[in-house]
Amino acid sequence: MVRNREETAAAAKKGMWLGKYELGRTLGEGNFGKVKFARDTVSGDSFAIKIIDKSRIAHLNVSFQIKREIRTLKLLKHPNIVRLYEVLASKTKIYMVLECITGGELFDRIVSKGKLPETEGRKMFQQLIDGISYCHSKGVFHRDLKLENVLLDTKGNIKITDFGLSALPQHFRDDGLLHTTCGSPNYVAPEVLANRGYDGAASDIWSCGVILYVILTGCLPFDDRNLAVLYQKICKGDPPIPKWLSPGARTMIKRMLDPNPVKRITITGIKSSEWFQHAYTPSNYDDDDEDVHIDDEDFSIQEVGFEEGKGPDSPTVINAFQLIGMSSFLDLSGFFEKEDVSERKVRFTSDSCGKDLLEKIERTVEEMGYRVQKKHGKLKVTEERGQTVEGGGLSVTAEVMEISASLNVVELRKVHGDSSLYRQLYERVVDEVGTHANSKALAKAS
Missing domain, CATH: 3.30.310.80 (Kinase associated domain 1, KA1)
Incomplete structure (x- = not known):
């Protein structure tokens, strides 16, 4: 915490700007760069800016993940999904302007405090299912759901993030199934491991079942240091379910972690269950919210200068779809072209x-x-x-x-x-x- 305060003071002293955004402390670091706190100097609103190093993603050959995440997030406007507001770019970096979520990861919450009371855990699970149900209605399948990709806001509400491995309708083959093996080992569905094609909705439900299990028990349903043994446990299914859980919670976990995707409970089945419906308040959202309408003008990739010691009036911002593609290997221009x-x-x-x-x-x-x-x-x-x-x-x-x-x-x-x-x-x-x-x-x- 001391380091963050020092960093914030240093940033304020230097005057670090990205277009109209004043950058502050580092909120986190990932494989491709940092996430920094930012303040819109015009509106005063707070944001989180994900700074992605182009050379890093080129070296790792994962530019498709960044493209996919941007393409996906521009479709999604739901209270339980982290919102993407704007994408900026410089010669060397891409900047994703995201909703600022300050409550940390659900993973950290479980590690520090252990399992949640069933009432609290069910509320989080309801929000998780609301968010995933919305994704599926938009043809988006997350494919990497895990505790680390579920954030918490200051009120304890969940926000799903990290859509870099998500799938859209165009990723399905002629058989109507997905075939890319991806996800995190402890959360991946058995049919994904089988490598014979899988239904994106069913595999997301399995991962949500793993998350529910961890929320209510404080441990993973399938775990082993040896990946081969871990995968055997996943394919077998039948995790140990504590008897002190309520009958409704035990039934829900068992039906979500059914190794047969055909028999596995669906989103509709989850939402209609008595246990899920208890004290359930559906998430309210306006899918036509004009404040975050995405188009070439309001939601553009702009090439910006990153400057120290200059204020927001510095003339550094340009609209540059083609120029980004011309000046770097990563062409994001097609994501935001109007039809x-x-x-x-x-x-x-x-x-x-x-x-x-x-x-x-x-x-x-x-x-x-x-x-x-x-x-x-x-x-x-x-x-x-x-x-x-x-x-x-x-x-x-x-x-x-x-x-x-x-x-x-x-x-x-x-x-x-x-x-x-x-x-x-x-x-x-x-x-x-x-x-x-x-x-x-x-x-x-x-």
Whole structure:
């Protein structure tokens, strides 16, 4: 704790910033980097920023796990799942801006205090099942559920995390099953070990059964230092269930840890059981919460500068889907592209300075007869004779984003209007100020 306070003071003294976020103490460390406490200097809200070293994940050849975790978390908005709000990137690192959970891992809670009273344990289990049920409804299967991947907030509510091994519908083979053997040894389902294909929902239920067993007993149902012996125990099933547990808890554990996935209880069966329903309050969530709506603007990968001694007003943030892919091995651009064909954007680079670029764009489009409005460093270009979509008017936003002192990216985004007019405007602007165009984007614009 002393080290954390010293680190926080040092960070405050240095003024460590990541875009609008002021970074503080280290909350934890993993295989790919650190997780740091962060404060949004605009809203004052607290976040946890997972800092991932690109060279590290390249060396370990696990870039697919990072891609998968981001792809998955952007789908999930549930009170019992850690929320991902934003993804940032620099030349060397990826920054995942996550919900800040300060209660630690459920694993640490069990290790330090032992098993939980059945009433308290059932409440956590109810929240776990609510979260996993929601994942399954979205076609997401976690595949690495364990105590270490269940966090606790300050009120003792659970938050499921670490979706790096999760599976989505596209990962199923033609037989409708998953075939990748993954997970943590003590929590993995027997059918996963059999290597003949498995149902993602059933394997998650097995892992939840192991978690329930540990919560209520303080020990693992299957454990051995020898992996071969451990796997034999898992495939056999039939763990020792203490008689001091209530009949409902014993039955639930036994049905969840049935080695036959076909006979294993389902999520529906779990939720309808009398033991589960006792004092059960379903999690409330709004799946259409606009505050965390994910799209190219509100949920973007931005390339940012990591600076010391500078405040949030420093001009270091750029929108750079393609540039991240161009400047590093890890291309995350496809995760956040909108499928709405009515919206089009194009990007090109220029070696002119940012201020000159905006002035050139403004002058160019005004000469073409468009009206220009300036707001927050962006230009909004509209056609004088058309004020609405139905009226045929063209509306375009233009933004200049600095990469370095000698290189800028210009992004033109069509809000609405005629595609041919948009193409004419784009070609005129790039002739005047551009040095390199994104031809793929140009093709899409038409």
